[in-house]
Amino acid sequence: MTYQGVLTKMESEYSEPIQYYLVFDNDFLTMNQLLNSTITIQFVKYQCLNCGLDKPIYRQGFCKSCFFDIPQAADWIMRPELSTAHLGKEDRDLAYEKKVQLQPHIVYLANSSNVKVGVTRKSQVPTRWIDQGAHEAIEIVEVPNRYLAGITEVALKDHVSDKTNWRTMLKNEIQDEDLVTWRERLKQYIPDEAKAYFIASNKETELQFPVIKYPTKPKSLNLKKTPNYTGKLVGVKGQYLIFEDDTVFNVRANEGLVVAITIN
Incomplete structure (x- = not known):
């Protein structure tokens, strides 16, 4: 099953543990249910959260021209x-x-x-x-x-x-x-x-987070350098997805990137 959409920060629900949701325009993923699943994250393109254009993201999910113009930034x-x-x-x-x-x-x-x-x-x-x-x-x-x-x-x-x-x-x-x-x-x-x-x-x-295994030497996934990554999801904390091989992916830091997520 593959889901595609532009990344925005995960939505959450305060409970024990915290419940996380990755929301796209026409679908959403309940991240807690994906723990122990192998997933693939593939970079597709950019999509500025303000103008919607395929322009490189500068900061906070916005392209450079929007970042220096809109009140949200x-x-x-x-x-x-x-x-x-x-x-x-x-x-x-x-x-x-x-x-x-x-x-x-x-x-x-x-x-x-x-x-x-x-x-x-x-x-x-x-x-x-x-x-x-x-x-x-x-x-x-x-x-x-x-x-x-x-x-x-x-x-x-x-x-x-x-x-x-x-x-x-x-x-x-x-x-x-x-x-x-x-x-x-x-x-x-x-x-x-x-x-x-x-x-x-x-x-x-x-607060309690849904984490099976914490990383010992966390290394951050950069989709611009590694546009295709596959790993087993073992936790979610903050706005990070944590994988079994100590790779971590900051969803919020990658707002404005369109990704395809495949659950293997």
Whole structure:
């Protein structure tokens, strides 16, 4: 059976373990059901997630011209402290920016390879933690807009990491941490504008991933260099497919690539 479509990040459902779905325009794959199956991934062409053209993907699933034009790829996406919709100031498209920026946002701590701070829209909890491969996470601040979340993250980055080591995450070499203790330790560094939004009484969310075997030396599959790969699927964590030979494939990093997936 072969399925073909443009890659977008896997959809997920919070359960024990996490349920993953690879969704195409006219079909979808339930990835948990494919564990222990041998599958082939073949690169077919590019398809920009904005214009739909067969043009090389630059970043985030977009071709270069779209990446530097559309609001979905503006700098404030990756750097929320640059948000300006709360001031009524347009970056690329004020209507879109108001829609995304002027809604509740969460500043959180997540433990994926180490404890890190991050920002997400409240509607994306716990999806954001699943995408990062975190096995535990906790909300520490809930603010009414993206800007306040961004400046809080910037302030906390001086005292806790904001990066994930993807190899450590995939090897599952992770120490359990008391995130409530971390939250209390970092409380003093929250900016004055966001102090009133501190979440004082909540507990960690724990996440379990569908993995039979973790890689010992993960090596990333690059479909542009290896346009045809076959392997036995043994796990899904974060946005990665994990194969028995230690090959890992980051679905989200390959958004905008049209692939054919054959279940052998």
